Amino acid sequence: MSEVIDRPLRADARRNRERVLSAAREVFAEQGRDAQMDDVARRADVGVGTVYRHFPTKDALLTALSDEMFAVVAAHVRTLLAREDAWEAFVQAMWFSGEKTAGDRAFSEIMAASSDLPPRTCPGQEDLIVTVGDLMARAKAEGRMRPDVTIDDIPLLMCGVGSASGMVHPSRQAWRRHLAIILDGLRAEAACAPLPD
Amino acid sequence: MSEVIDRPLRADARRNRERVLSAAREVFAEQGRDAQMDDVARRADVGVGTVYRHFPTKDALLTALSDEMFAVVAAHVRTLLAREDAWEAFVQAMWFSGEKTAGDRAFSEIMAASSDLPPRTCPGQEDLIVTVGDLMARAKAEGRMRPDVTIDDIPLLMCGVGSASGMVHPSRQAWRRHLAIILDGLRAEAACAPLPD
DNA sequence: TACGATACGGAACACAGATTCCGCTTGCCT
DNA sequence: AGGCAAGCGGAATCTGTGTTCCGTATCGTA
DSSP states (O other): OOOOOOOOOOHHHHHHHHHHHHHHHHHHHHHOTTOOHHHHHHHHTSOHHHHHHHSSSHHHHHHHHHHHHHHHHHHHHHHHTTOSOHHHHHHHHHHHHHHHHHTOHHHHHHHHOOSSSSOOOOHHHHHHHHHHHHHHHHHHHTTOBOTTOOTTHHHHHHHHHHHHTTSOOSSTTHHHHHHHHHHHHHBGGGOSSOOOO | OOOOOOOOOOHHHHHHHHHHHHHHHHHHHHHOTTOOHHHHHHHHTSOHHHHHHHSSSHHHHHHHHHHHHHHHHHHHHHHHTTOSOHHHHHHHHHHHHHHHHHTOHHHHHHHHOOSSSSOOOOHHHHHHHHHHHHHHHHHHHTTOBOTTOOTTHHHHHHHHHHHHTTSOOSSTTHHHHHHHHHHHHHBGGGOSSOOOO
């Protein structure tokens, strides 16, 4: 057992940690997961060494950012649970996720990552699954959502919206059209045949 | 002007070129565009040098494969033009593209590539655009397809299906559910509000 | 069969980008 | 103010891959 007593960070260290995180958010959102650690350091106005002091590896940094993203989305969606109209709440949840996903290249890439290691789950992600699952159950009960969709289909759909969002397209924000089509396809009336499988 | 008289390849060279192409098809389809040239060479049972003799660069190889893919899809879709029912033909075209895209990781990655260079176009791709565009126009005229979709939306949607197809999902071939939802969302009756933009 | 041109294999090289290392600086505590 | 552990910067290192090079093998022709 190594002693994991995390003594409070020194003031400058705490500050730098924040700088690194926020620089990383920007850099990875813009350039995707292939952005370089040096860029992050430069944007944070800090040496690479400092980045590595706070995040032992590039992957750790990306993981931190991704977990954070999930947490943000999960928190927002949780506030939608109170809505009377579950279908409407679900739709809002999707738009919010889309907004976040389409605006963050690294995040969509990470979601799409198929090859990578056993798919790790973070609290935010689990929370999201539960919350959205709840909305879906209610929306189906309302008769507004097609009954054959599953919570498992949602990450897939959002991942699609995210990865496509970087493509060239006459209209910026083409992802909105993409998501609108999907949402229309999820309505109860849209189901003209049961989903395969 | 350099003399581009391409004398016929020597017999063994022609054979090797095929081997390389077919190995590359497999390797890149399985592992995505990050697969290594060495792997391609090994699978083709050939030295790396040989791979490079036929394709001056990894990118050239990927481009060749991608062009080929577009050509295959375009050719198939072209045969659908004869169908009476344009909406049905369009649906078939989408399923065929999905089949091809979902089965080829590198291809979906290339389609999703946003950062990469000015988006190059190959004959197959242009043909595809024309052909699918025609089907769409007719399907709209039939009153079966929502009028606010554009040909420009299609690559986006397919790209989404492709990138999501690698995700973990209880059902293999989850991409079929994904595409089914999108197709339902493209029907004329599904449009409950015009697409954004 | 012999010869020259083509093609081949794969070790060696080059480069990019992640990660480490260590002498120097700075915050915190007495 | 002084001491020192915690942090910092960024040059140097290490590693994984694309690409080149050249001696050798093979093909096609006379």
